[in-house]
Amino acid sequence: MNSSVPPLSAGAAAFVRRAHGLYIGGAFVPAADGRTFATYDPSTAAHLADVPYAGPADVDAAVAAARSALDGAWGALPALVRSRLLVRLAELVEENAAELAEIEALDGGKPVSVNEAMDLPAAIEHFRYYSGWPTKIEGATIPVYLPDTLCYTRKEPVGVCAQIIPWNYPLMMAAWKLAPALAAGCTVVLKPAEQTPLSALRLAELVEEAGFPPGTVNVLTGDGTTGAALVDHDGVDKIAFTGSTEVGREIAARAGARLKRVTLELGGKNPNIVLADADLDAAVAGAFDGIYFNSGQTCIAASRLYVHRSRYEEMVGRLAEAAAKAEVGPALDRATRFGPLVSAEQYDRVRGYLRDGVAAGATLRAGEVPAESPEGGYYVRPALFTDITPGMRITREEIFGPVLVAAPFDETDEAVALANDTPYGLAAGVWTRSLAQAHTLAARLRSGMVYLNSWASGDPAAPFGGVKASGIGREMGQANLDAYLETKTVWTNLAP
Structure with a gap:
């Protein structure tokens, strides 16, 4: 087994050491009840950092912030501005790629060289790919049989999206979820896995630096209880989950009872x-x-x-x-x-x-x-x-x-x-x-x-997903963009 481990870069070391907060409404804040939990280095089993444990009050606050942004500053932005913000986020991830690769290695155990060669480039390209979509989301005019009638469709964001990501590709999965939702005009509450919370919190800092309106992206660290509170929250319109089939079934049942939109990318025995x-x-x-x-x-x-x-x-x-x-x-x-x-x-x-x-x-x-x-x-x-x-x-x-x-x-x-x-x-x-x-x-x-x-x-352009117990819907490509859009049909009587 290898044992020659270089020290962390100054940037990654400083990030790990500093106090971490939930990202809600454009601010980093402690959990409402002050609770925290520990994250560990799988390479050594050593303690890395403590992060906030988001409870029901934090879920309420994050969903409210996302709704406010959807109805306010983010929802009012022209498509071209959404596109430019996604481009800027891709640039910031690229500028900080070396640090993010170290954070991923430290928190999740994936070799830093693999993060540099695969996970970071994939995350960057996802933001870049979806940055081209906001200006290309179009409705259609429909030639209906009724006389003196104009019928057309509008493509509108689904709304507030809860996105629950796994621990095996933390940053890449965050990009897979965030990019299409933001391109479609949705707002997001992102919950990383409790085993790997750090890269999502660092990504939240880059979202802030990129200039997204407060509340557009919110990040809650916690465990399955936090995720369940998000799934059950009446203010959440759509749930996107990547993880085990067992948990996916539970989420599908909860979402089905509330008639919420879901996409589920689940397990495989390939x-x-x-x-x-x-x-x-x-x-x-x-x-x-x-x-x-x-x-x-x-x-x-x-x-x-x-x-x-x-x-x-x-x-x-x-x-x-x-x-x-x-x-x-x-x-x-x-x-x-x-x-x-x-x-x-x-x-x-x-x-x-x-x-x-x-x-x-x-x-x-x-x-x-x-x-x-x-x-x-x-x-x-x-x-x-x-x-x-x-x-x-x-x-x-x-x-x-x-x-x-x-x-x-x-x-x-x-x-x-x-x-x-x-x-x-x-x-x-x-x-x-x-x-x-x-x-x-x-x-x-x-x-x-x-x-x-x-x-x-x-x-990023090719749909990813499965059938049977491997999930519902697709990640990536236009198929995943469509999962964050609703079609509204507008009828107009043109008769005098």
Whole structure:
């Protein structure tokens, strides 16, 4: 394990040390009842900072501030000004990217080099992409059959949006949620995960610096109780959530009872199929990154691998060898490729699945069951199970850790059946040199996204999301912009 950890930059160190407040109505304030909670460094398990614990009074204040901005200064802004503010926010994130990458590494355990190469550029490009939309949101004139009648539509913001983001991509998920909502003219109450609150608070400072009217964006730190209060609040018009399917179902039920708009980006147990004619070098590299990137803590992890029997042993052997050589270590060490898991809770969860897989009779070809009580950070090495069956928990349930399960298949129909045998439907992959096979399987796989000879490709313009238990609606692209807009139909009698 790596141990050469450089010190924090002056900017990141100063941010972590200073007192943190909720961002409500353009001001940083303590929680109304004064409560706080701690956030920890997953690389060391050491205490980082205390942040406010938002309670019902804080939720009321943030929703009221968002409503005031929607009905006031923010709602009155021309579309071009909204666009320019989003551009300015993108510029500020870019100017502070190095500091934000360190804050993310420190709070969430993702290697700083990965934050710099992926998370920060993705966040910046999301703000830039959606900055082009405010001036292009248009209604339509409808040629109705009634005489002397003008009928047209207006596209209007949904209203006040509660946005609840996960801990695995904190800053990037904040951008995914904020950018389309602001482009559509909505106002936002953002709640980061309790494990990773710091980058959202730093982003709030940049929102302030960019010049958004007070109340346009509000940030509440807290736990699931805070999120539940937001979901239930009568002043919230829409809820956007990324996280577990279990919590997503609860949010959907609560929102449904109140007839609130929702978008839910939930879990996945994603199949990755390697056909006999695949480029094995590319398939091995894609499968390895697909499951072990971010230590497996991603909804689109390629966690189920199905390989044609003629290539199975070679591919599994190469993956096991690569897993044994993986550089696992502290997130601030630039030699680290795979950081720790985010928390003690997540460490225990993944450890439990590893123990369960061994007990169920699967063969652990790479990795190990880690110690019950970790020393220092929450490190779990990349693991690979073979000799699995479809009914095993490690095969069916989302682990959210660096754990791959692999099985051979003989016929393509068998691979499709195995891939679709899941309550989830987020992503799937196919590796083949045959164009016909690739696109035929893309149509047969029941998932919101299919990657052909790649894994986890993305762009702000391309919709992201799943079917079945993997969610409702889409992130990114025009599809997510539309999720923050309501269509109003206006009828006018032109008769004298």
